[in-house]
Structure formats: C-alpha cells, structure tokens
Amino acid sequence: MAKGVSAPKVYAGKETRLAFPSDGYRLQGTLHLPDRLTPNLIVGSHGLYSSGNSPKQVELAHRCCQMGIAYFRFDHRGCGRSQGRFEAVTTLPGRRNDLVDAVSFLRKTFSFGPQLGLFGSSFGGTTCLAAAGILKPSRLVTLAAPVDSRSILAAVKKDEAPVAPLFFKDVFQFDLRDELVAISDLLVIHGDKDELIPSSHAEVIFKRAHSPKKLLFITGGDHRLSRRNHQQEFISETMNWLKPLTNPLPNDREIPC
Helix, strand or coil, X not given: CCCCCCCCCCCCCEEEEEEEEECCXXXXXXXXXXXXXCCCEEEEECCCCCCCCCHHHHHHHHHHHHCCCEEEEECCXXXXXXXXXXXXXXXXXXXXXXXXXXXXXXXXXXXCCCCEEEXXXXXXXXXXXXXXXXXXXXXXEEECCCCECCCHHHHHHHHCCCCCHHHHHHCCCCECHHHHHHCCCEEEEEECCCCCCCCHHHHHHHHHCCCCEEEEEECCCCCCCCCHHHHHHHHHHHHHHHHHHHCCCCCCCECCC
16 A cells, blocks of 8 residues: 555444433444445344443444444443443343344334344343344344353353352343244354353354354454454454345435435
C-alpha cells in the first residue's frame, strides 16, 4: 500500500442505540442497519461476563452490514448498560427470555426479511441453543458454547470469576442435550485448546443436532480465540455460513445513498 494511503474501513452500517423490555428489565443494545429496505436480521448473544460490545460481535456486525444483513448486539440483564444485578438476575431462562424479547421487539419496530440468524459466544451460544426452539432461526452459529453446566464451575475457578462459585452450584444449572435434537442449520465452532470449556461440548452439540450442520475445530484456538489468525478463521467461517441470509426479497432494493 502506498505511503500515506490508509486502509479502507469496513462498512459499519447505520448504528442506532435501542432499549427494550424483558421481564421488567430495561435492556440496551445497538442495531446495525445496512442500506437495504428489508434486510434479514441476525441477533447476537454475548458470553457470561461480557457485553454486546465484545470485539467479535462488533466485527460480525460490520461484516454483516457489508453483506446486506442487519445485526443487533445487546447487553443481557445484569451486564453492560442493561438493568439488573448480575448475580441476582443471571440464569439461562432469563437470558433466553432476553434474546426472545429482543427479536420480538425488533420485528415489531422495524421491517426485516423473513430469515433470522442467531450468533452466540460461550454462554451466549448456550442461550441461542435454548432459544432456538422458540425463534426457529434459519441459521445459527455457536462459538465455544457449553451444552451443560457440569464444567462451568471448574471453568469459573480457572477464570477467577467475580461471582462466588456458590452462585453456580445453587442457581446456574442446565443441560440442553434433549433440546438439541430439534435444532438444525447449525455451525458449531470451538478452539481445540479451549482452557475453559472442553471441546467435547462441541462434539455433543454437533452430534445431537440435525442436518444441515457443520463442526469446526480451530487448531490451537483458546476460549477467547486470542490470536488474530484464529479470529480471522472464525469470522470467515461464520460469514460463509450466514451467506444464505443475504438473499434479498423479490421486492427488495438497495436504498440510494
């Protein structure tokens, strides 16, 4: 690249901050809208202690807008800018409700295409799997998602979590194995060197889900995909899986700038 010439920026779409209710909590999020009248929609669910501002979701939102897909990233109850005290409101049913209510709010407020995509990282992936039976996504992507809570306590101890382990023993119990048989159109991604959630969780999710489905182990990848080449592989594979959501409706057209 010539000296003094900057790299082109990835189109981020029109960003709009939104608030919506879920079980009495006011949740905050950001909607990325491409220049298209009725884009299909993808909604992201972040990890246990994270927020909708995670770098993975921000980059996914920008890439989706480039492809003409809308993307909504938000803070679950008790996280980021949303209401609630984390240790008092965090459960899998609660996060599932957040996700379902986010989709319901968006569909009532904006005009989207008929296809819905879901993306979830770590516990966000678990949340997407739990909500899939209700939302019926056309495409679903999970990254480093635990299928049950058995290994969560061990992971919390390794990760020096800010919440007491007793919280996970008494409140945070789940097992999604039986629910996976109703899920399809699923891409399961997991680092094979994940130090928090064993890659065996990905194998269980993949085996119990229906086709079409795909399992991808990122060689050398840790839980957060800390290395840039691992992040790039994740983004590339995810966007390839989400390509069917770029198909416009017959009456769709790009909005002139």
